[in-house]
Amino acid sequence: MSETGTVSGQELFERIRAIVVEKLGVTADVVTLEASFQEDLGADSLDTVELVMAVEEAFDLQIPDEAAEGLTTVAAVVSYVEANKA
Amino acid sequence: MNREPVVITGLGIVSPLGSTVESFWSSVTAGRSGIGPLTRIDASDLPVRFGGEAQGFDPLQVLNAKDARRLTRFIQFAVWASVHAWRDAGLDGASVDLDRAGVFIGSGMGALDMLEDEHRTLIDRGPDRVSPFLIPGVIVNMASGVPAMHLGLRGPNLSPVTACASGAHALGEAMRTIQRGDADIILAGGAEAAMTRLSIAGFASAKALSTRNDDPAGASRPFDRGRNGFVMGEGSGVLVLERLSHAKARGARILAEVAGYGASADAHHLTAPPPEADGLQRAIRAALADAGMKPADIGYVNAHGTSTPANDKAEAAGLKGVFGAALDEVPVSSTKSMTGHLLGAAGAVEAIATVLALHHGLLPPTINYSDPDPDCPLDVIPGVARTKAVRAALSQNMGFGGQNAALVFRSLAH
Numbered sequence: 001m002s003e004t005g006t007v008s009g010q011e012l013f014e015r016i017r018a019i020v021v022e023k024l025g026v027t028a029d030v031v032t033l034e035a036s037f038q039e040d041l042g043a044d045s046l047d048t049v050e051l052v053m054a055v056e057e058a059f060d061l062q063i064p065d066e067a068a069e070g071l072t073t074v075a076a077v078v079s080y081v082e083a084n085k086a
Numbered sequence: 087m088n089r090e091p092v093v094i095t096g097l098g099i100v101s102p103l104g105s106t107v108e109s110f111w112s113s114v115t116a117g118r119s120g121i122g123p124l125t126r127i128d129a130s131d132l133p134v135r136f137g138g139e140a141q142g143f144d145p146l147q148v149l150n151a152k153d154a155r156r157l158t159r160f161i162q163f164a165v166w167a168s169v170h171a172w173r174d175a176g177l178d179g180a181s182v183d184l185d186r187a188g189v190f191i192g193s194g195m196g197a198l199d200m201l202e203d204e205h206r207t208l209i210d211r212g213p214d215r216v217s218p219f220l221i222p223g224v225i226v227n228m229a230s231g232v233p234a235m236h237l238g239l240r241g242p243n244l245s246p247v248t249a250c251a252s253g254a255h256a257l258g259e260a261m262r263t264i265q266r267g268d269a270d271i272i273l274a275g276g277a278e279a280a281m282t283r284l285s286i287a288g289f290a291s292a293k294a295l296s297t298r299n300d301d302p303a304g305a306s307r308p309f310d311r312g313r314n315g316f317v318m319g320e321g322s323g324v325l326v327l328e329r330l331s332h333a334k335a336r337g338a339r340i341l342a343e344v345a346g347y348g349a350s351a352d353a354h355h356l357t358a359p360p361p362e363a364d365g366l367q368r369a370i371r372a373a374l375a376d377a378g379m380k381p382a383d384i385g386y387v388n389a390h391g392t393s394t395p396a397n398d399k400a401e402a403a404g405l406k407g408v409f410g411a412a413l414d415e416v417p418v419s420s421t422k423s424m425t426g427h428l429l430g431a432a433g434a435v436e437a438i439a440t441v442l443a444l445h446h447g448l449l450p451p452t453i454n455y456s457d458p459d460p461d462c463p464l465d466v467i468p469g470v471a472r473t474k475a476v477r478a479a480l481s482q483n484m485g486f487g488g489q490n491a492a493l494v495f496r497s498l499a500h
Contacts, residue, residue, distance in 0.1 A: 025152030042152070049218040057215070 013078050019054045020074065023047065033075040059085045091345075092261045093498065095338040096175025096326035097438050098167035100277075102138030102319050102425050105166065107174065109142060110435075111442050114450045115471035119303035119424050121317055127283055133290040136302035137281045138319030138426030148236075158197035158223040159279035161232050163322035163431075167191075168233035168273050175326040176338055177271070179238055188241035188272040189230040190260040191324060192252030194430030194485070195280040197224040202284050229277045233324075241269045247430070249485030250390070252276045253323060254433030258347030258491055260327045270332045275434030277322035286318065292357060294394060306427075307454035308391035308420035309398050309462040316392040319426025323434030325441070342441045345478065345496040346379065348372025352488030358396055359484055363404030366390075366490045370408045370482060373492035377478070381409040384416055384494070385476030386449050388440040389464075390483050391420020392427055397484065402462035417472060418464045423453045433483040437493060440481045444497040447475040 017031045024041050037043040037051065052068045055061065059081050063071070071077050099105060102120025103113035113120065120138045129135040145154040145162040148169045154162065168189065200223045207215050222228060227245040234243050242263055246255040253276025260274035289295050296315035298305035306317040333340055350372065352365035359366065374381065390401055398420075406413055421439045422428075428435050443449050448471045455468040482492040 025150060025155060046156075046218040046222070053215060053217075062214075 009078065009082060012081055015058060016055065016074065016077055016081065019058060020051065023051050023054055031074060033073070033078065035074050036072055038072065055081065061085060089265055091330040091343050092264045092327050093330050093333050093343050094325050094341045094441055095328045095333050096171040096173070096177070097341070097441070098169065098171030098174060098324040099322065099435060099438055100140050100143050100163045100166050101321040101428070101435055102141055105140060105142040106170070107438070110438070114421055114424055114439055115448055117424065117451050117453045117470045119453060120319070121302045121306060121426055123302060124281060127281065129286070132283065132286050133297055134286050134295045135299050136305065137317060139281065140321050156219050156223070157232060158200050160193055160197055160277045161223070161228045163279055163320070164191050164229040164277035164324070165233050165236050167275060167277065167322040167324035168237060171273055171324040171326050172237055175328070177326070181336060182271060184238050185240045186270040187239040188260070188263065188269045189234045189239055189243050190246065190256040190263070190272055190274040191229040191233065192246035192248070192256040192276045192430050193226045193229045193278055194247065194249045194252050195278060195285060196226040198280050198282045198285050200224050202282055233273060239273070242272070248489040248491070249487055250427065250429050250432055251483040251485035251489050251491045252430035252433065253435070254437070254481065254483040254491035254493055255349060255489070257325060257327070257344065257434065257437055257493055258349060261344045261347055264327060264329050270329050272327045273324050274327050275322065275324035276428070276431035278429045278431040279320045280429060281318050281320050289318065294357070296393065304454050306393045306423045308389065308393045308423050308452055309402070309459055309464060309466050310455050311457040311459040313393045313395060313398065316394050316422070317426040319428045321425070321428050321435060322431050323438050325434065325437060340498055342444045343496040343498055344493065346373040346375070346377025346494035348376060348492045350490045352490070354488050357486045359400040359488070361400055361403065362407055363400040363484070364407070365488060366401065366404040366482060366484055366492070367407045369490040369492040370404070370480065373480070373494045377494040377496065379478060379494060382412045383478050384480050385474065386440070386443055386479040387416055387418045388436045388443070388479065388481040389418050389420045391422055391452065393420070393422060398459070399461045401484070402464050405464065414465065416465060417449050417467050417474065419450050419452045419467045421450050423455070433481070433491065436481050436483070437495070440479045440495055444476055444479055444495055445499070447473060449474055449476070
C-alpha cells in the first residue's frame with residue numbers, strides 16, 4: 001500500500017500540477033507541493049473555485065464547500081484527492 | 087454650460103481590416119474587403135457561413151496568459167483597442183490625473199460565445215460545472231471595466247448598450263461628460279465579438295443577414311440595388327477624447343474635434359426604422375445644432391449603411407430630409423461594405439474612419455457599389471477613396487430598438 005501509494009502520489013501530483021498550470025497560467029516549476037494558490041501562485045477567489053471544479057472533474061469527485069475552503073495549497077489538494085478518490 | 091472643445095488625441099482598433107490604425111486605414115481607403123468564410127465556429131449548417139473576422143489580433147500582446155484565458159473575446163478586443171489608443175495618444179500613467187480619466191466602451195451583445203458554451207455545460211454536466219468566470223465574462227460593462235483595471239483609469243466608467251449605435255452613444259456621452267467637467271480624458275468606443283452560432287442563427291431568422299455564401303466579399307453592398315442584408319463583423323474601436331486645454335497643455339497631437347452629438351429614439355418598431363427615418367433625422371439635426379453647423383457645412387457623411395434593403399433606403403430618405411438640395415454636394419460612404427457590420431463597435435470604428443478622413447483629406451469608399459439603387463439617391467463614393475479636403479464630417483448609427491446617435495467631427499487643421 002505504501003509503495004503503490006508513493007507512486008500514485010507522484011502521479012497525482014503531476015496531474016494536479018498540470019491542472020494548476022493550465023488554470024492559473026503559471027509555469028510548472030513554481031507549482032511545488034508547498035505552494036499556496038493565493039499567496040504563491042496568484043490565484044483569486046474565482047480561480048480557486050475553478051481549480052476545485054477542475055479537480056472534481058479530473059478525479060470524478062464531489063468536494064463539499066467546507067472541504068474546498070481548506071484546500072489552500074497544492075499539497076492539500078493532493079492529500080485530499082488521495083484520500084477521497086474513487 | 088462651459089463648452090470647452092473636446093478633441094480626439096488617440097485611436098485604437100481591432101477590425102477585419104487589421105488591428106493597427108495603419109493597416110485599417112490603408113485597407114479602408116484602398117477598397118479592400120475584410121469579409122471571408124467563418125473559421126472560428128462550425129458554420130456548416132448555418133444559413134450564413136461568412137463574416138468579417140478580426141485580423142492581426144493576438145490577445146497575448148496585451149494580456150498575460152491567465153487573463154487572456156479568463157477574459158472573453160469582446161473584452162480582449164476592448165483591452166487591445168484601449169491600450170493602443172492610450173499609447174497612440176502619447177499617454178502614460180505618470181503624466182495625467184488617473185482619477186479624471188474614464189472609459190466608456192459599449193457593446194451590443196456581450197459574450198454570447200461564453201454564454202453558449204456555459205449553457206451547454208449546464209445542460210450536459212449540471213450547475214456545479216458552470217464556470218465562475220461566466221458572469222464577469224459575459225456582462226457588457228466589462229468592456230469598460232477591464233480596460234480601466236488594465237490601465238488604472240479611475241474616472242467615470244460605463245458601457246452604453248444600444249445595439250448598433252452603442253459605439254456612437256459611447257462617444258457622444260463621453261464628450262458630454264468631459265464638457266460637464268467630470269473628466270479630462272475618456273477612452274470611448276465599442277467592442278463586439280458576436281459571430282457565434284446562436285447569434286448568427288438569430289440574426290438570420292430575423293432575415294437581417296445577407297445569405298450570399300458564394301460571394302462573401304461581395305455580400306456587403308450598401309446602397310446597391312443587389313443588397314440583401316448585412317454582413318456581420320467583429321472588432322473594437324476606441325478613441326481618446328480629451329479636453330482641448332488638457333491636450334494642448336501636454337503637447338498632444340490633435341486629430342479632430344468632436345463638435346456635436348445628437349441622440350433620439352424612433353419609438354416605432356423592434357427592428358425596422360420608420361420609412362423616412364425621422365428619428366435619425368432628429369439625431370442628426372441635434373448633432374448639427376450642437377456643433378453650431380448647417381447641413382452645408384458637412385463635407386463627408388460616413389453612413390450607417392448596413393446593406394439591408396430597409397435600412398439603406400430609410401437612411402437615404404432621412405439624409406435627404408435633413409440636407410435637402412445640399413445632399414447632392416455631400417459625398418457619402420459606408421465602410422461596412424469592407425468591414426461588415428461590427429454592431430456595438432460599428433459607431434466607434436466608423437468614427438475612426440471619419441476622423442482619419444478629416445485628418446488626411448481622403449474619403450473612404452463604398453465597395454460593391456455597382457448598381458446604384460435609385461431609392462438611395464446619394465453621392466456614394468464607389469470603389470476607392472476620393473481625395474477631398476473636408477472641414478467637418480458626420481457619422482451616424484441606428485440600433486435595433488430604434489435608438490439613433492449622430493456625431494459631428496470637425497478638423498482643427500484649417
